[in-house]
Amino acid sequence: MRKLFLLAISCLFSLAAQAQVDSVRATTLPPAQQAEKLYNSGVAKYNSKSYRAALQDFDKALAVRPDFAKAYYNRATTRYELKEYQQAIQDYDQALRLEPSFTSYFGRAQAREALGQRDEAQQDYTKTTETKxxxxxxxxxxxxxxxxxxxxxxxxxxxxxxxxxxxxxxxxxxxxxxxxxxxxxxxxxxxxxxxxxxxQPDLLPALLNRAATKRRAGDLKGALADYNEYVQKKTDNPIAYTNRGSTRYEAGDYRGAVEDFGKAVELDAKYSFAWNNRAAAYLKLEDYQKAAADATKAIALNPQYAEAYLNRGHAREMLREADGACQDWRKAAELGLEVGATHAANSGCGAE
The missing domain is CATH 1.25.40.10 (Tetratricopeptide repeat domain)
Incomplete structure (x- = not known):
């Protein structure tokens, strides 16, 4: 939730209590004080997340005082919370016309970004940096x-x-x-x-991305340590298990890789990447039936998955299913994986 810039609430000084003095009614306040009273009410409602009620108060404040820049700003901020981004931009425009400020440039940038207007948003972020x-x-x-x-x-x-x-x-x-x-x-x-x-120790993507970077830098031991720490803290992310499985695969720990890829598909049965990777690990363990089954599952989930056809081709070759292997390697080549054609040629696959 964005922080509103709250004007100091006006203090109304009452006269000494006397029986003959009438109470002052809000409707008798000067327009500027009426607007400020409504504005402060809107701020309070915004801070309690009563956004529609806050919007009504800001509307009333602006009806009384059309040049109230902070009311435009806070109505824009409220509209942003309500995902009324175009209307928010219009209010930020008015606030900037009346009283240019870095908060209005930044708020308009956020609303424009929410609408996918990235170039315009970048311009407003630039104006914000120039202003503050x-x-x-x-x-x-x-x-x-x-x-x-x-x-x-x-x-x-x-x-x-x-x-x-x-x-x-x-x-x-x-x-x-x-x-x-x-x-x-x-x-x-x-x-x-x-x-x-x-x-920020709860920023776990930093741990996950550090692991991936260590892996890319060739520090498999360091990557595994980070993945281990991550999955101890967050056990429901299939990507983390898949990435740790890939790291274990690269380190030659194929059984550990199978375990991690298995955990990934338990968490997300439609994760074709994990099915294919487990197939590759089973190939290394020479468990060709399971490799073929996992590759088949990956293909069922993604019929355009070239690597899965390649892996199933290898499994079928070892299962002595020569025709099936040739078909899979050709399909891998058809999908852009040239090594499939190489395997087909080296294994004596004839033209279909």
């Missing part, structure tokens, strides 16, 4: 947009700025690590994932 250079989230979110566009060097520079402004910004460390990994700087990535995880 020490606002770390603006640097971070602009970096994230640049990362999504594949501009990893520029994204890393933005994450640098976010961290410079806020050295405790765990997500900025995490995403700078991801940019470094894309740029091939694995050691920098590992260090930043470590920083993110240290700052």
């Amino acid at each position: 250079a020490d606002y770390a989230p603006a640097w971070y979110y602009r970096g994230a947009l640049r990362f999504e566009k594949g501009e990893y060097q520029a994204a890393r520079a933005d994450f640098d700025q976010a961290i410079k402004v806020d050295p405790s910004y765990a997500y900025a460390y995490h995403d700078r690590a991801s940019a470094s990994r894309q740029l091939g700087n694995y050691q920098a990535a590992i260090q930043d994932y470590s920083n993110a995880y240290s700052l």
Whole structure:
């Protein structure tokens, strides 16, 4: 939930109590005070997550005082929470026209990003950094947009700025690590994932991504240690088990790999990647029946899975199902895996 910028609630000073003095009614307040009273009521309702009620109060405040910039800003923020993004943008426009501020630029950027208007959102994040250079989230979110566009060097520079402004910004460390990994700087990535995880121990993707980076850097032992720690903390992620299984496979621990891929398909029976990987591990263990069965399951889930055809071809070859092996290797080649054609040719597969 976004934090509203709350104006100080006006204090109404009452006269000394006297029998002949009438009470002051809200309707008799000057327009500016009426608007502020309604505005403060809207803020209170927003903070209690009563967004529709808050919206009504901000509407009334603006009806009384159409030039109330903060009411436009907070109505925009409320509309954002209600996922009324286009209306939120319109209110941010009004707030910026009346009283330009970094909060309105940032809020409009978020609404534009929610609508998929990424270029416009990036422009607003830039305006935010120009208006308030020490606002770390603006640097971070602009970096994230640049990362999504594949501009990893520029994204890393933005994450640098976010961290410079806020050295405790765990997500900025995490995403700078991801940019470094894309740029091939694995050691920098590992260090930043470590920083993110240290700052925020519940940020488990940092642990998972550090493991993947260590694996890519050839540190299989370190990767396995990270995967082990991850699955101790989160036991329901099939991707984690699949990645640990792949690491065990690369380390030659095929039985451990089978165990992990099996856990992955228990958690997600439609995870074709895990079925195929277990097939590959069974091939290494020379359990060809199980390898063929797992590859068949992967193909049933994804008929365009070239690697699964290749693995089933190997299993069928060892099961002395020559025709089936040839068909699978040809299919793998047809789907773009040229090694399938090589296996077919080397095994004497004739033309169909």
